[in-house]
Amino acid sequence: MSEPLGRVVATERRPNTPHEFHFWTALDSPVGIGTIVRVDGSNPVNGQIPRVYGIVVEGFSYTDLQSPMHDVLGHDGSPGNAGFSITERAEIRLYSAAVLRQIPDEPLQPVPMGEVHLAEEDDVALALRMDSYLKEGAHTGIPVGVYRAGATDSTIYLDAEFLLGPEAAHLNISGMSGLATKTSAVEWLLSSVFTHFPESKGSIAAVCFNVKGPDLLFLDQPGRLDDRDIELYDKMGVAPRPFEKVQYFAPYTAKGFSLNTLRSNEALLHNVTPLTWGLREVLQYAEVLLNRDDIDAKADALIDFIKERVVDHVFEDRKYLSREHTVQSFGDLEEWFRDLLRGLENANSEAWRTHHIATIRKVRNRLSNISTRCAGLVTDSGTVSDLPFGSFEDRMVYVVDVATLEEDAQDLIFARVVSRLREHLERRDLGVKHLIVFVDELNKYAPTDGQDTYVRKMLLDLAERGRYLGLVLFSAQQFRSQVHRRVVGNSGTSLFGRMDADELATPGYAVLSPATRTKLATLEKGQLMVRHPHFTQPIFIRFPRPAVMQGRDGVERYPQGAETSLDVAIYRSLRSLDPSITLPWVQKFVALYDEAELLRARDATTLARPANVQAYFEAQFKRIVPTEAAMAAATASREDARAVRALPIDDPYGF
Amino acid sequence: MAALPGASAMELAAADGDPRGRSEEPPILATPNLIEGDEFRAIRVAPEREARLESGFTGFLDGAQEVRVVSHCDGIPIVWATVSAAVRVRQNRRLLAWQRHAPAVERRYYVPFRYLENARQSFRNDPRVVDTGRPDASGAIPSRHPAALLERAMQKVQQDREALEQTLADAWCGSESSALYIDGSITASMIASASSLAVGVIKSHRTLYAEGAAFRVVVGLTAGERSSVFRVSPRTRNPVASWYVRVRSASGRDALFGLVRVEAALTNDPTARSDEISRWIIAEGSPLALPDGRWDKMSYGIRDTEEFLRAIS
Structure with a gap:
C-alpha cells in the first residue's frame, strides 16, 4: 500500500460531488494535471469501503497572502529582498480531480473525505475500466501508450471492440503539424494493432493514403529508436521492427515514364506498384471529377448513356457514325466523340438521340479533360493496375501515394479505392475481415463547411456505417474544429497531440478544464491525450517513436529517382x-x-x-x-x- | 442544559461579540529600572531600511483562547472556552509543527457555582468545568454582577492559556538548543524566564515602561533602534531583562506602531544579548504578518502559529 500523497478536502464553497473532488498535497508531491489518483474512503457504504478513482484536471496554489500589495510592502517594493526572508509563507497545492470511477458503482455518492494515493498499475486498469476487456481468455486490449506518474508506469489499452468495431470504431487524431505526432502515432498504433489484434476477430490490413511529402513512404525501413523507445515497446509487447509487409501504389508522372512518388529510388521499387486506371474505372466515379456546373441533368443523361451503351460495347449508328466503335479507353472515346460530331455536322443536325450537340460537346470536353487533369493515373490506353481487391493479405499495409497529385486525381483515387473496399467488404471477399483506412488532412476531405462533395459524403458514410462492415477510419488533421462533426463525432477514439491555442479556444474543447487545455497546448513530442469510450475522462499517455524510417530520413537516404x-x-x-x-x-x-x-x-x-x-x-x-x-x-x-x-x-x- | 435547570440558550449572534477576547488591564506608565548604562537612550542595532539580517529563532510559541457565553442561568453567564498553545518550528524556511511536543488544546466550562444553587452534582464534579466563583489569590470573590462574573471567567481562561504556553516553553527550554520566539511575557515561567533559549515579545503596551524622560526615548525610537535594557520584576512573577525595539518605521503613524517590548533572561552582558536578539526580531518582520491587524508588531512565525491554532482548535 502506497503512502498517501494527499487528503480530500471539501468546503461549503467548494464541495465535492459524485463527479468531482478536491485534495491537497505536499509541495513536493509528484501530482500534476493528468495524474490518476485513488481515494480510500474511511466509512463503509453497504458494508464496503468506497474507493474513488479520479484524474487531476485543475490545480491551484496560493499562500496566506490576502493581497499582492502586502507582499510588495513586505519587501519594500524590491523583489530581491524576498530572497532574504527567513521564512517562506505558508503555501498550498490544491487540486481538483474528475471522477473516473467509483467502486462500488452504486449508490453513487459525493466523494468522501479520505486519503489520496497515487494510482498504481492495478488502480489505473480499474480506474479506466480496462479490467472489463483485459480478462484472461477475452483480452481485446490494444496498447496505445504508457501512463506515467511518479513511480507508476502503466500500459493503457484501447478496447479492440471499440477501436475497430463492431461496438464503436474509428480513430481521429488532432495536433499541430511538424511535431511528429499524428503520423508517428498512427504508425505506432498500426504496429500495435497488427501485434495485438485478437486472433478471434480474424484478419486485418491497412490502406494508408500518403497525402503529403514522404510521411508514409518508408514503413518497411527501420527507424531510429533510443533506449526509452525500446523500453516502451518491451512494456507494451510490440516488436520494435518496421512493417514486414508493405505494398506501395503510385500513379505515373504526366509523361508516364516513371512513378510519381518520392519512393522512386531504384533500391525500393521492388514493392511499388503503378496505379493506373482506364475509362471504365473513371467513368464510374465521374461525379468526383465533375462539379455541379458540369453535370446538369442533360449532361448527366448523356454520361449515363455512354456508360451504359457505349463503353465496352460494339456501337454503331449508320446515320451519324462512319464506322463501328468499341470504346475501351479514353483514346477510343475521343475517337467516338469526334466521329459523332463530324456526322452531326455533316447531317446538319443539332441533336442526336435527344442529346443536343452543345451538350455532347460539353461532355466530350469534360471527359476528355479528365485524362489530362489526372495524367499518369488515367491512361488513354485503358491499362488498369489497381490495388489487389479480393486478395488483401493479413497484416499488410497498402500505401497509396497521392502526395504529388492534383486535387482532382487525389479525390478520384480516394473515392474509388474506398468505394471498392466497401463493396468488397460488403461481399466479404476483400481478403481480410477488417480494414483500417488512414487519411491525413481530413479537414481538406471532410471540411465543416464548403460544398457537399462526393468524397465528403463517402467519408460520412464510412464514419457512420463502416464499423458494421469492418471498415475503420483512422483520420488525422491539424484542426479538429474544421472537420465535419459527424466524422469526428463518430470516431469512438480520439487522440490529441500538442494543440494550437486558437484551436483550443473553439467550443469543441470547452468540456476540458483550463489546465487540461494548457497541458494540451504544451505537450511534448510523443505525448498524447486519449479519449476512448471506456475512459470517462481524457488520459495523457506517452508512446514510442515508430520503428519505421521517418519520411525526412527516408528521402535523404533514398533520394528520389530523377525523371x-x-x-x-x-x-x-x-x-x-x-x-x-x-x-x-x-x-x-x-x-x-x-x-x-x-x-x-x-x-x-x-x-x-x-x-x-x-x-x-x-x-x-x-x-x-x-x-x-x-x-x-x-x-x-x-x-x-x-x-x-x-x-x-x-x-x-x-x- | 440539563445540568443547569433554568438555563436559557444564547442566540449565537449575541455571543459573537468577541469570541477570542482577552481580559485587558488598564493602561499605565511605569518607571524602567535600568540595567544597561546610566541613562535611558536609543541604540541603533540595524539599518533603518532594507536590513538583511539573520535570525537565531527556530521556534515560535503562541497560545489562543476562544470564549463564548453559551447560556445564562438566573442572569449568571455560563462560559465555554477553548484554550490552545503550539510551537511551530522552522525547517528550510518553512514552518512545521514541533514534533517533540504536540500542540495542546483544552475545552472547559467556566461556571460560578457560588451563584448556581441548582447545579447538579455531576456537573460540579466534571473535570471539564472550572468554578469561577472561588476566591482568587488575593481572596477576592466576584460579585453577582454578570459583567464581573464574565471578567472573572475571562481571567481564568487566560490563566489556563498561559499555563499551556508555559508548559510548552518549559519543554522547549528543557529539550532544544536554539532560541524560541514566544508571543507574550515569559515572566510567568521560572524556567523560561531564566533560560537563554526563551525570548518573549510583547506587542501590547498596557504597561509602558517609559515614565519620565524615557517616554520620549521610547516613542522616538526609529526603525532598527532599541532602547536601553531595564529590569522587569512583577510582584508575583519572575524577573527578566527587557527593552523596546522599533521593528518598523512609525513615520506618519501612531507612537506605538511597530514597537515591541522584548523579555529575555537576565545576563551579565545585556548589551550584546539585547543587540543580537533585537536584530533577530527585526529579521522576523519579513514576510509581513498581514492581513493580521497587528502586522506592524507581529512576526510571521507567530501569525503562522495563530493560524495553526485556529485550524486545530
Whole structure:
C-alpha cells in the first residue's frame, strides 16, 4: 500500500460531488494535471469501503497572502529582498480531480473525505475500466501508450471492440503539424494493432493514403529508436521492427515514364506498384471529377448513356457514325466523340438521340479533360493496375501515394479505392475481415463547411456505417474544429497531440478544464491525450517513436529517382521484376517502337508480373516485331532507329 | 442544559461579540529600572531600511483562547472556552509543527457555582468545568454582577492559556538548543524566564515602561533602534531583562506602531544579548504578518502559529 500523497478536502464553497473532488498535497508531491489518483474512503457504504478513482484536471496554489500589495510592502517594493526572508509563507497545492470511477458503482455518492494515493498499475486498469476487456481468455486490449506518474508506469489499452468495431470504431487524431505526432502515432498504433489484434476477430490490413511529402513512404525501413523507445515497446509487447509487409501504389508522372512518388529510388521499387486506371474505372466515379456546373441533368443523361451503351460495347449508328466503335479507353472515346460530331455536322443536325450537340460537346470536353487533369493515373490506353481487391493479405499495409497529385486525381483515387473496399467488404471477399483506412488532412476531405462533395459524403458514410462492415477510419488533421462533426463525432477514439491555442479556444474543447487545455497546448513530442469510450475522462499517455524510417530520413537516404528517359524508365520497371534485364536489351525495343506501344507493353508486364519477364514483354510486340536483320540494323544505328516505324512480321515490305 | 435547570440558550449572534477576547488591564506608565548604562537612550542595532539580517529563532510559541457565553442561568453567564498553545518550528524556511511536543488544546466550562444553587452534582464534579466563583489569590470573590462574573471567567481562561504556553516553553527550554520566539511575557515561567533559549515579545503596551524622560526615548525610537535594557520584576512573577525595539518605521503613524517590548533572561552582558536578539526580531518582520491587524508588531512565525491554532482548535 502506497503512502498517501494527499487528503480530500471539501468546503461549503467548494464541495465535492459524485463527479468531482478536491485534495491537497505536499509541495513536493509528484501530482500534476493528468495524474490518476485513488481515494480510500474511511466509512463503509453497504458494508464496503468506497474507493474513488479520479484524474487531476485543475490545480491551484496560493499562500496566506490576502493581497499582492502586502507582499510588495513586505519587501519594500524590491523583489530581491524576498530572497532574504527567513521564512517562506505558508503555501498550498490544491487540486481538483474528475471522477473516473467509483467502486462500488452504486449508490453513487459525493466523494468522501479520505486519503489520496497515487494510482498504481492495478488502480489505473480499474480506474479506466480496462479490467472489463483485459480478462484472461477475452483480452481485446490494444496498447496505445504508457501512463506515467511518479513511480507508476502503466500500459493503457484501447478496447479492440471499440477501436475497430463492431461496438464503436474509428480513430481521429488532432495536433499541430511538424511535431511528429499524428503520423508517428498512427504508425505506432498500426504496429500495435497488427501485434495485438485478437486472433478471434480474424484478419486485418491497412490502406494508408500518403497525402503529403514522404510521411508514409518508408514503413518497411527501420527507424531510429533510443533506449526509452525500446523500453516502451518491451512494456507494451510490440516488436520494435518496421512493417514486414508493405505494398506501395503510385500513379505515373504526366509523361508516364516513371512513378510519381518520392519512393522512386531504384533500391525500393521492388514493392511499388503503378496505379493506373482506364475509362471504365473513371467513368464510374465521374461525379468526383465533375462539379455541379458540369453535370446538369442533360449532361448527366448523356454520361449515363455512354456508360451504359457505349463503353465496352460494339456501337454503331449508320446515320451519324462512319464506322463501328468499341470504346475501351479514353483514346477510343475521343475517337467516338469526334466521329459523332463530324456526322452531326455533316447531317446538319443539332441533336442526336435527344442529346443536343452543345451538350455532347460539353461532355466530350469534360471527359476528355479528365485524362489530362489526372495524367499518369488515367491512361488513354485503358491499362488498369489497381490495388489487389479480393486478395488483401493479413497484416499488410497498402500505401497509396497521392502526395504529388492534383486535387482532382487525389479525390478520384480516394473515392474509388474506398468505394471498392466497401463493396468488397460488403461481399466479404476483400481478403481480410477488417480494414483500417488512414487519411491525413481530413479537414481538406471532410471540411465543416464548403460544398457537399462526393468524397465528403463517402467519408460520412464510412464514419457512420463502416464499423458494421469492418471498415475503420483512422483520420488525422491539424484542426479538429474544421472537420465535419459527424466524422469526428463518430470516431469512438480520439487522440490529441500538442494543440494550437486558437484551436483550443473553439467550443469543441470547452468540456476540458483550463489546465487540461494548457497541458494540451504544451505537450511534448510523443505525448498524447486519449479519449476512448471506456475512459470517462481524457488520459495523457506517452508512446514510442515508430520503428519505421521517418519520411525526412527516408528521402535523404533514398533520394528520389530523377525523371528519366523512356528506355531507362522501362529498364528500371522491368529490372525490378527480373534483375537480369539489361539496358541495351530494352533499348532495342525503344529504337523500334513508339512511346505508346512501349508504355503499354511495360504496363502489361508489370501488372502481370510473369515468371519470364523478357518473353512476356517481347510478346506484347509479337505481331509487329521486325525481322532479325531489321533488328540488327536498328541496333547498329540506334540514333536513327527512332525514326524507323514498326514493321508487321508478315509484311516484309513495310506497307 | 440539563445540568443547569433554568438555563436559557444564547442566540449565537449575541455571543459573537468577541469570541477570542482577552481580559485587558488598564493602561499605565511605569518607571524602567535600568540595567544597561546610566541613562535611558536609543541604540541603533540595524539599518533603518532594507536590513538583511539573520535570525537565531527556530521556534515560535503562541497560545489562543476562544470564549463564548453559551447560556445564562438566573442572569449568571455560563462560559465555554477553548484554550490552545503550539510551537511551530522552522525547517528550510518553512514552518512545521514541533514534533517533540504536540500542540495542546483544552475545552472547559467556566461556571460560578457560588451563584448556581441548582447545579447538579455531576456537573460540579466534571473535570471539564472550572468554578469561577472561588476566591482568587488575593481572596477576592466576584460579585453577582454578570459583567464581573464574565471578567472573572475571562481571567481564568487566560490563566489556563498561559499555563499551556508555559508548559510548552518549559519543554522547549528543557529539550532544544536554539532560541524560541514566544508571543507574550515569559515572566510567568521560572524556567523560561531564566533560560537563554526563551525570548518573549510583547506587542501590547498596557504597561509602558517609559515614565519620565524615557517616554520620549521610547516613542522616538526609529526603525532598527532599541532602547536601553531595564529590569522587569512583577510582584508575583519572575524577573527578566527587557527593552523596546522599533521593528518598523512609525513615520506618519501612531507612537506605538511597530514597537515591541522584548523579555529575555537576565545576563551579565545585556548589551550584546539585547543587540543580537533585537536584530533577530527585526529579521522576523519579513514576510509581513498581514492581513493580521497587528502586522506592524507581529512576526510571521507567530501569525503562522495563530493560524495553526485556529485550524486545530
